[in-house]
Amino acid sequence: MAIWTLFRWSILPVVVVIAAVSPSSVENLSHQRHEIWVTSAYTFATTSAPCLSGPLNVQCTVAKTVSQRQTAVYITEFDKRFKVVAILPDGGGSHGHPPAEHDAILVFDPFPQASFGHFIWLFAVDHMQRAEDCDQHNGVYVDSHGDCLQLILKDGCRHLLRHRRNRFYDRSEKRCQMDFLPLVLARNSNSIADREPFWTAGGSQLLKCAELSNFAPCPEASTTRRTAEKPVEDGFADAVQSRDEPAMRCRLFEICDHAVILQGSWSHLQPSPADVTLHRDIVDFLSRHGFVDENVKYFTSVQHAAGNTLANKKSMRTYLREMCSSFYCVDSLVIFIHGPAMYTDRLSILLSDHNNNGIADDSETYSIQELLEDTADCTANNLYLIADHSYSGKLVSQLRLSTRHQNVIAVTSGGSDQFSPNSRFIRLWLKNDHKNSCFKDVFQVSKVNGYHIRCISTQL
Known part of the structure; x- marks a missing residue:
């Protein structure tokens, strides 16, 4: 790994x-x-x-x-x-x-x-x-x-x-x-x-x-509204073409690439323009690299988007487990993770405040432990985890201790005690030429706004 x-x-x-x-x-x-x-x-x-x-x-x-x-x-x-x-x-x-x-x-x-x-x-x-x-x-x-x-x-x-x-x-x-x-x-x-x-x-x-004198201007915020949310038993349901039980598309002897985009949010945090366009940018990137639209599922409440929506946390976890337990179905499974993170004993991504009470319950969060459970012993030939959120290095620490994730390549935006520069890492990753470069080579030397980025590779 x-x-x-x-x-x-x-x-x-x-x-x-x-x-x-x-x-x-x-x-x-x-x-x-x-x-x-x-x-x-x-x-x-x-x-x-x-x-x-x-x-x-x-x-x-x-x-x-x-x-x-x-x-x-x-x-x-x-x-x-x-x-x-x-x-x-x-x-x-x-x-x-x-x-x-x-x-x-x-x-x-x-x-x-x-x-x-x-x-x-x-x-x-x-x-x-x-x-x-x-x-x-x-x-x-x-x-x-x-x-x-x-x-x-x-x-x-x-x-x-x-x-x-x-x-x-x-x-x-x-x-x-x-x-x-x-x-x-x-x-x-x-x-x-x-x-x-x-x-x-x-x-x-x-x-x-x-605006106050001697202080900076207000940060730019998007005017795009989040998608409508309604509570369900294990999360929230997107109002746009969602399904409680996402269908797997693995025909006999057909091995395909699949992807899941997990873009969390929180009700009172105004999304930035970058957040609003991130989902579309990831979908475009996957399309350029041969991913079929029907094999790209997403969980997001940032913007309206047609089709392929995972309705709630339960359906998202079910879909990931089915992908990882199906033999001769998945070549590469790519999971993008971006959103606000909550640092607790179980580092968790905030999915959505569907009841608008400001407090995250289990149905509104997705923890690293749950991610590891859903992807354990994954039968995909390759499992890629691209995590762009605060404290994402904690995922690396947990993977190092795991004996059930031997086919995983994980890339994170920082260490276990660092914040993430709001989707800049994923965008850096999307801009690189993955067609002519090996996955690990893309991250050797890069620049973001004049800052050099170092990537550390550890073979497990």
């Missing part, structure tokens, strides 16, 4: 995300007040906030070198009668605990052009606070408005939003830094505290991009 891993670090623009609610004394937060928040929190994040041990440590260190002028800003103002809560896809505020309510949420995203997850700084903003109370929680106090900005961490690495208790992290509890943009929703402050749910599923994301 041969595995190539691509490593690259680059400094990308930073995004600052703000979700704000007006205090009772004013109808809307002023532009000047926003700038005070951003400047104060950014200074604290880059000079005083520590980088904790763990997979995000290196990303945190790199983030501290990014200048303020590379920072874009998102801001949402809401009715003063409401507080806001921040929901993370890996369960922030769940597990029976209501998410903390705040007047605003402030997020610094050091790598806005990268796929999630990747390191971010997340602050909670609370109005009308005393300086003594803010200092006790190691907050950043804005004296002119009585605002307290507190750095938020995951508690016990179990994905709960929690304040830092004091100037030193409580060593008795393992805490993690944030790696995903939260879904920020409004909650009526007059609602019953113990009533379920703590927030309204399907509520509107309050984070919006805004």
Whole structure:
């Protein structure tokens, strides 16, 4: 088994995300007040906030070198009668605990052009606070408005939003830094505290991009809507020509090449123009290399596309297992994987938030472990895995331990602790001349935006 891993670090623009609610004394937060928040929190994040041990440590260190002028800003103002809560896809505020309510949420995203997850700084903003109370929680106090900005961490690495208790992290509890943009929703402050749910599923994301002086312009976003989604037992169903049980097309003595395109997404993350066109670019690439259209299946909610849709996670897994268990059917099976990733004990790709509650359940994620189960002892002559997502190097680590993937060639966009530069890796792969080059030779030396890319080949 041969595995190539691509490593690259680059400094990308930073995004600052703000979700704000007006205090009772004013109808809307002023532009000047926003700038005070951003400047104060950014200074604290880059000079005083520590980088904790763990997979995000290196990303945190790199983030501290990014200048303020590379920072874009998102801001949402809401009715003063409401507080806001921040929901993370890996369960922030769940597990029976209501998410903390705040007047605003402030997020610094050091790598806005990268796929999630990747390191971010997340602050909670609370109005009308005393300086003594803010200092006790190691907050950043804005004296002119009585605002307290507190750095938020995951508690016990179990994905709960929690304040830092004091100037030193409580060593008795393992805490993690944030790696995903939260879904920020409004909650009526007059609602019953113990009533379920703590927030309204399907509520509107309050984070919006805004232009602020001395910060970068907003990142480009696509105006294309995602395909309609509806919940099913084991995932979501695409509204366009999908089938619950995809048919295999293996005629007697006919051995063909097959491909599966897995393009995950998440409801409140606006797709980039590159995301919208990626599916079509992959299909065109496969067509040029002799793949028959009917043998290319896809799982995506980014855009409408006709035919060959795998309706849900269950049908996708069934199809992969059938491909890998059919003798004298598949020559090369190519699986493209791209989308936001969730770093947990089981690294998972986010498929789609079909119930719009901001939290990823098992039907909305596809883990590396599940991928390995679906492709174990695959009867295809060659199995190619092209993984372009954050922490994709973890796939390499798992394959090295496997004794059931001897015919696999895996190519990943980074290491187990690195983010992915949002579909750039797959596009680099698509641009190379695979007709006249061996697979491994394509990745020896390449350039992306002036950065040299090294590929490491390991024969297992």
